Amino acid sequence: MNRTGVILFLLTILSFTACQKGFLDQVPDDRLTMDQVFSRRDLTEQYLANIYNVVMKDPAGVTAGIPWIGASDEGDVSYDRPGYNSYKMNLGNWNASSDYYNFWTAYYQGIRSATYFMEHVGENQQILMEANGAELVKQYTGEARFLRAYAYFLLMEQYGPVVIAGDELIPGDVPGSDPRMNLPRSSFDECVNYVVAELDQAATELPDHFTTQAELDYGRATKVAAMAVKARLLLYAASPLFNGNKDYASLQNPDGKQLISQTADPNKWRRAADASKALITEGLFSLYKKYSGGNIDPLASCRDLFLDTWNTEWIFARAKSSISAWERTATPRGIAAGYSATGPTQQLVDQFEMENGQRPITGYNSDGSPIINPASGYTETGFATSAGKYHPNGVSNMFVNREPRFYVAVSYPGSYWINTSEGNKVIQTWFSGESGKKGSWDHSRTGYINRKNVSPLTNPRLSKYAERAYVVFRYGEVLLNYVEALNEIEPGHSDIMLYLNMIRERAGVPQYGSGVSPLPVPTGQAAVREAIRHERQIELAFEYLRYFDTRRWKIAEQTDNGAFWGLNVDADPPAFYRRTVFETRVFRKNYYLFPIPQSELDKDRNLVQNTGW
Template sequence: MKYIKRITVLTALASSMFMVSCQKDFLDVVPTDRVSDASILSDSVLFEAYVINRYMGTRLTDKEAEGTLPGFGRGFEYAMWSSLTDESIYNNDDNTWLIQRGQIAPENTGIAGSFWGRSYRSIREINYALANLDKVPVSEGKKRMLKGELQFIRAFRYHDLIRNYGGVVLLGDKVTEISNDLTSQDLFDRSDIKTSLDYAIAQLDEAAALLPESNDNNSWKLGRATKGAALALKSRLTLYAASALYNAGTWQAAAAAAKSVMDLNKYSLYTGGYGNLFTSNDNSEIIFGRLYAIGARHVCLEIANGPNSYNAWGGNVPLQNVVDDYEMMDGTKVTDAKTSYDPQNPYKNRDPRFYATILYNGATYRNSTIETYTPGGKDSKDGPSNWNTSKTGYYLRKFMNDNLPIDNPWDVAGTQTWIYFRYAEILLNFAEAQNEASGPDASVYAAINAVRQRVGVNMPVIPAGLTQAQMRERIRNERRIELAFEEHRFYDVRRWKIAAEKENVPAYGIEIGKNGTAYTYKQKEALSGKSFAEKQYWLPIPRTEIQASNNKLTQNQGY
């Protein structure tokens, strides 16, 4: 127990300084703010608590994880991952604009600099637990489950590393110590993408064989890994592997991985309303999520993202770019020659998911109406708290629970489950992979139409007779709409290798004028300088990590 040894040295020094003859090491006690490794390994309850805490990570950057520690991704944060894409911008910057403008660098990673350090710290902690699991006095059944959880979490950390940096350093089961030779090259050699993916996928196969199909008998039902969670992460990774950026797997394998989740017959699409899906803490669609509780302080989505007239901060504001990609209720696109879209009434008869995702001028919200027009609109620059006015003319609606307070929400709001995996993603994974493997067969239509038609008001099915290329575009747009703001877009446009096209389009918003009862709509640039360079298909490894390796760690190309 290293901290006890250090305290003993201090005790001896103090004794000699004060010539104390007493032999008792009165400072050789366990600090009250920590638990020794011996205690953890001898107590099954403490060890399980250690495992549960591996679902969280350490806070590494400013304004990250307000209160509770960060989990996977940026769910309950100020700036969300969508604000590094063509979905939204973060109204008050918070180190996002430099990434939108293509200025990210190893010395300045903005909000995208914590993946490397946090992931490897977590992997080291998991390796420690796996190395000592056999010492814990626990039943074989429980031991299997805990091992499966640890392998799942480790695979999730590698998944985050791979999708952000490409090939990564694979540590296996190695537990590094300060006393180790940390200049050893094998601690810094990066494997290629295929080897990295194969390792993480193999870990998930092992985890799936060990994990239960459900956690129905404990209070962490959705917050701890299950067989379905492991297979869902495998589905995502195999989809990435087959994609153009990775080119390290097959579409057949990706389709099979998604089908293995479908064949569990455990999950189904939620039919209680698309918007309610994200405020219902437990439903048939959620495969794995992060639970939040009253009293566990964290960023509350309602105050962080709500309109300025509601005393909220207008955080992650949607772009016109994504608004334009929502279909009409009849299935036409706003750019189609025979569209039903009316530019003088642009928010009428849109895909129902639009109304559950984006707050627009005229939208009903909390017993009032959103007013982003000028002059005089209460949610425009003419309204109260105008420093929080949306730069795009829109506010985020998705994830918000109207039953939770905006004013002074701390410790009483923000209780939604943040969803990491849900069944709709699996269906869309399957549709994409199967279309690429075999073309748009009946199973592809069935998967994508199921997602489209559960939204509360029936959307028309995808038209029959599409070519593979036409279906590809349909599926890509369906992912854009169905999974909007859920941390998929950033990775999707990269793995499809269309980021250079999509992310070099200006960040558009809307300017709405009002004259009497008539409105005018004018597109505007909400954030200047939006830019994407080829090197940005991968993030840079932070310069501090390169320096800590004595320059043995290889930086991504272009940085």
């Protein structure tokens, strides 16, 4: 990791292309020396902007570039050809040499470059000559510190304990035998404490909130962004994967140092709860809501919180992203020239509640058939004889009277496409349908297509996209982080139902113990834990969190293993609506953490591999 020179990084960032005038779109336009970069303000700022590009992964890579949907139980990537490695992961066909989704190298490149920036930004006389020069240097240092800490967090959620490189920059010509080139991994707890301290320091150096920045600077690090990363990190650190996990008893450095604590520490849940509560008490955020006739419009609220940028729920976002690529991925093929490439699984579809707040499916029989909750009103037979509030006439009764978030997140067969500029067009994912399997790679293997975070203004067939920022941290997640941690340390605390019900009220589903047609309050810590996890699965679907949730809870051996179901995409209606296995997935215990790339192990003799790889 330390052999990647800063000059090579600079040459890499020169390949980026700018298309807007905002800070995060800047790039140098020539090959320059490092002395030049840190003698001119514009080049120093460009260097910092491109560290953002390295650390902040673009959300558009959902089909090939990132596995967090395709390799989780909530979704599927349709393609089983080279380059789409989540498919191979799901079948168990990977090892430490596969090099799938190797973010280790890139993130350490970003870490090194952030450290170099922090070391040299204070030398820039052009910046220091400004009236607010010292304040700018402080802010830029805070941004680089934030990006470095965030890169470490991203490494930790994927690989577990990592190597903390510190502030010393190792020269590029140091031989591989040098001890500085053979650093061991720090323990996970040491990594957490280091990153938390860095985020706390960055928070003192940064603007409070994006509203305190110029509009063109939206997307740069802020105090509350640092707090949000800290809150998520501490939640993960308190979870069973990293808190007293005896499956990693043998994960030790060559000197015998234990890398993951073997004793569960309940105080870690307290730290996590406190970190999330600190964001809540900042008083800067609220759940985004839209109203109709004086009442919350749950569908518009849950849909548009992603589309109406920089709203009251947004904490941190990537100001410029290739969101159009995501939208085309999640667009039907025949209707609007999309790829229909990411499909929600039937397991996820079954989790969305009915409008009365009841879960439609309570479990599965040995043959995979669902156990239907009679109180929910759900049925899998017949078709709607009239339109409902959110569904058109004629759709399968499987999709009738579901909660609003279902209609926000899932394009289901028989529904209208979200863009109606050319009239109401019906999505047909059955075999011979407009987006069906017949004659094309571009089809959903589950019979469903992701809809969340797709704008009604988007129509790839007409090359029309709603370019916008992509939210990375939002207040809804913070509330769910808080109640999860609080339930582990203070079960029964009144805040748990208070904030959980805030999420449900905005979503338009009955609340627990309050509001209209309330549901019974779950009884006991275990029941509340299950309710919170259920709420996270629905509320945060397709936001790249479910993959890590099932792993940090140590339930992926159940959720990500075995038969995965969808509709029968090899048939036309009515046989199309029969639940069908589209894939049998393999999840082994070592899959909870990614393997460290073999190429990195070959460089560093003190770098030990994750257990089981």
